[in-house]
Amino acid sequence: MMLELRGITKSYRTADPGGDPGRDTGKLLEVLHIQSLTVHEKERIALIGPSGSGKSTLLNIIAGIIRPTTGSLRLYGEELTDLDEKQRDRLRTESIGYIFQNFYLLPGFSALENVLIAMQFAGNLRGKAREERAKGLLKRVGLEGRMHHKPHQLSNGEQQRVAIARALANQPKLVLADEPTANLDAANALAIIQLLSEICSEQGAALILSTHDLQLVPYMDRTVQLEGGRYIEESRDCRGSRVSGDNRSSGESRLVAGYSEGMMEGSGDVIG
Numbered sequence: 359m360m361l362e363l364r365g366i367t368k369s370y371r372t373a374d375p376g377g378d379p380g381r382d383t384g385k386l387l388e389v390l391h392i393q394s395l396t397v398h399e400k401e402r403i404a405l406i407g408p409s410g411s412g413k414s415t416l417l418n419i420i421a422g423i424i425r426p427t428t429g430s431l432r433l434y435g436e437e438l439t440d441l442d443e444k445q446r447d448r449l450r451t452e453s454i455g456y457i458f459q460n461f462y463l464l465p466g467f468s469a470l471e472n473v474l475i476a477m478q479f480a481g482n483l484r485g486k487a488r489e490e491r492a493k494g495l496l497k498r499v500g501l502e503g504r505m506h507h508k509p510h511q512l513s514n515g516e517q518q519r520v521a522i523a524r525a526l527a528n529q530p531k532l533v534l535a536d537e538p539t540a541n542l543d544a545a546n547a548l549a550i551i552q553l554l555s556e557i558c559s560e561q562g563a564a565l566i567l568s569t570h571d572l573q574l575v576p577y578m579d580r581t582v583q584l585e586g587g588r589y590i591e592e593s594r595d596c597r598g599s600r601v602s603g604d605n606r607s608s609g610e611s612r613l614v615a616g617y618s619e620g621m622m623e624g625s626g627d628v629i630g
């Protein structure tokens with residue numbers, strides 16, 4: 359398997375209004391508790407759940423942007439929780455593509471430059487080869503005629519297409535997308551998800567995307583539903599034939615609930 363999470367929790371210490379401001383006296387609030395989650399190569403997972411259910415927290419932990427309070431996170435067998443911040447940044451640049459709902463394109467640079475700059479950080483391709491891949495991806499996302507436009511000259515849907523090209527530029531094995539369609543109208547949202555799903559398959563990347571939009575679920579292989587930081591439901595084979603026929607058994611790639619009220623107090627070290 360590609361990605362494996364075991365006993366991942368995230369807790370924050372809440373402010374204590376009556377406490378000493380110099381000491382951490384607030385209560386621990388656990389916002390995420392995933393007992394077990396495995397993701398296979400090229401798998402596409404929809405992470406759904408109400409606002410505050412922990413979707414962004416889970417994606418940010420997988421991306422190494424925030425550290426879990428407890429638990430183990432392995433990518434191709436490498437334990438990511440042992441890495442320091444610099445090593446996690448490197449891994450994110452090389453192996454993970456991240457798409458944000460607000461795109462986060464560099465405003466002063468063209469679509470092409472936004473993709474090229476991301477590739478420069480990873481450094482696997484240079485010169486002409488780098489430019490050819492960047493242009494090829496922008497063409498693939500339908501922006502052949504917009505490569506030299508800056509973000510403010512592009513529509514929301516076009517900006518998200520640039521963000522998709524950028525996320526795929528370094529040939530990541532895993533693409534994470536945090537509500538990538540939140541700022542798009544329904545028609546654009548559907549088009550973007552179709553594109554994202556197709557391009558991840560073509561490039562051999564697994565995809566985990568969070569969304570509130572259930573119309574997008576059929577484009578994924580599997581749905582994981584979170585509530586209060588825990589998964590409450592998982593369904594497989596959203597597209598039927600897309601998952602059946604490969605070598606995964608139905609008992610694999612699953613989430614296992616570990617809910618108990620007492621766990622809400624949390625007990626691990628708080629890393630925020």
Ligand SMILES: Nc1ncnc2c1ncn2[C@@H]1O[C@H](COP(=O)(O)OP(=O)(O)OP(=O)(O)O)[C@@H](O)[C@H]1O
Nearest residue numbers: 370371389407408409410411412413414415416630
């Ligand atoms: N830095 C922080 N300190 C304290 N609590 C936090 C912090 N970051 C997130 N939380 C809490 O963690 C919980 C999960 O937040 P998260 O952003 O992961 O939810 P979400 O499902 O992505 O929500 P949305 O759909 O609204 O984006 C929320 O209750 C939030 O208030």
